[in-house]
Amino acid sequence: MANLNCKIGDVKLNNPFIVTAGEHGRDGEEILKVAKTGVGAITTKTIVPHPAPDPRPCCVPMDNGFLNCVLAAIMPSEQWFKEEIPLAKKAGLPIIANLASADPNEAAELAVKAVEAGADMIELATYCPHLAENLEAQFPGLKIPPPEMDNPKPFYNTVKAVREVVNVPIIGKVSACHFSNILPWIEAGVKAGLDAVEVTDTIGPVMLIDIETGQPKLGGPRGYGGLSGGALKPIAMRMVFEIAQNYDIPIIASGGIQSAEDAIEYAMAGATYFGVCTVGHLEGQNRYTSLIKDLEDYLENRGITLDEIRGLTLRKVEERKEKGWDCNLEPIPPLVHEDICIGCGKCKDACIYDAITIENGKAVIHKDVCYGCGCCVWTCPTKAIENMYYKDI
Ligand SMILES: Cc1cc2nc3c(=O)[nH]c(=O)nc-3n(C[C@H](O)[C@H](O)[C@H](O)COP(=O)(O)O)c2cc1C
Incomplete structure (x- = not known):
């Protein structure tokens, strides 16, 4: 059987499949259930200092994709630290605490408490495309300034503040909205002390309309959400590839992984770990188990290892250039x-x-x-x- 054991920093994973932040990490109970699927690690939903409920309806499956306008974890952060993370730890596999705060010191405080509660790794997000208008609608008078998509300095400050206070691996989760300028974000994260990057979060804002009613399909003021699933894959793929071409940092690919072949494709682009979220929302958590088995079989049947194929496309692209086949x-x-x-x-x-x-x-x-x-x-x-x-x- 193919050996899928791997590590992020010193944290050991039985296999490279990581359940990324989403409903399968919504609380300790859910994490315990999902851990039974055999995945390598599970990420909590984004833990924030000021949780808010999700506008409903908040999920729309579409052909080869998925729209959502869920916000962050609904539970107060203190409950995560006192009850949910300690409960999740009973699963016996690495728990990644996904955290967000606009204030680097507050993010650092959350990170310390998450690690004290038992989190094995910290993940820091960059940008959520549907957050601002949905929060503004819930809290009249609240005004969230537009994001500075070309300015990774706040991300740098947050990673740095967290790096100064925790010793566990820190993962930076980049948004697909940075698709046209991803490298400065990675540069900032690497300089500030990231151990790995997750590529990517959803892309958006996006919307779909119900033609029976003329209503946006998602809730919230304009029905704006983030797009994940298969439609996100080529966007995330190019970002993974470009990061791998330029930085020697472990990459968790996240975007439309629905089969072992998707994971192989991301490995060829340079990814080491495979984030899964939408596939589990659409097909149920047991799909995670069969994905692991499918990847083992794929490698076994071909007599290859992930290490051998990792970055294959980077090498092929080099060859194109060297041999004059690039145009x-x-x-x-x-x-x-x-x-x-x-x-x-x-x-x-x-x-x-x-x-x-x-x-x-x-x-x-x-x-x-x-x-x-x-x-x-x-x-x-x-x-x-x-x-x-x-x-x-
Ligand atoms: C319903 C849903 C909720 C999500 N919640 C979060 C979240 O709280 N924090 C976060 O960083 N990403 C969140 N994500 C993004 C996923 O973790 C993942 O990075 C993204 O959906 C791309 O991967 P996928 O195509 O496998 O879903 C969410 C995605 C979905 C579909």
Whole structure:
């Protein structure tokens, strides 16, 4: 059986699957239940100095994604420290206390109390896209200043203040809203003493509308929320990759992990640990157990380890550059494996260059008109069409 044991700092994890902050970390009781799934570690919902209830409705599943407008943990922080974290610790696996405060000293105070209560690691969030307007609606007169998306200094100050008072590993959780300027945030976090980064929180604000009523689907003033799940994956993937390209810091990938293959993809981009949240909300916590098993089987069947594949794509991209393949302008038509092709015609429909016909129940690619776009390769339901780019690489 593939060995998935790993560590964050000195904290040992049985496997790299980490339940990230969400409803499966809402209290000690829930954490005890989720721990039975066998995950490597569990994160609490964000513990804040001034909790507030969630606007309802607060969850909307969509095709390959999920919208939520839940705020932070609803319980007072003192209850977390006196009851919930000590209870959660009975699960016998590492507990990550996710904390947030706009005031670095207050964050440091929360961190000290969380560690005293038994938390094995501290996680500090950067930005929640739907927080401000929902809090302002609940507390008339409250005015939360707009976030400074280009200024990681407050994040630096918070990490630094927490670093000065706790010895356990500190994880910085970056928002997907920093997708266009992630590196300065990582630079700030690393300088302030982060041990790992979690990439990413949700992206937003986003919204969906119920066309029966014309109402925003989420509660709150305008129905704004954060997007997670499969739709977030390519955004988080590029961020993981870019961080791994530039920093030697362990990365927890978080964004649309729903299968062992998703975890493998993130490992190739440079991630060491795999955050799971939406998949457990949609499919139930037992999905965490099967994800671990699926990853073990995947590695076992191929005789590979996570260490071997970690950062593979970083190496491939280097190769592209070295060999001058980083701006290929020539089409290379894909190859149809007739023994696998079922002649369904999905590739033909997806070919915007009219380069595919179905003849005698098989796809035929007309090389003279094929643009080499690749659509048919990824559309084929039976994987009968092979990408011929990089074949000789
Ligand atoms: C219902 C829900 C509640 C969440 N609550 C928190 C939270 O309290 N603190 C936090 O840092 N992230 C929170 N998140 C973000 C997740 O931890 C995770 O980083 C994000 O959803 C992306 O991963 P996923 O696509 O696997 O869900 C929440 C996500 C969801 C769906």
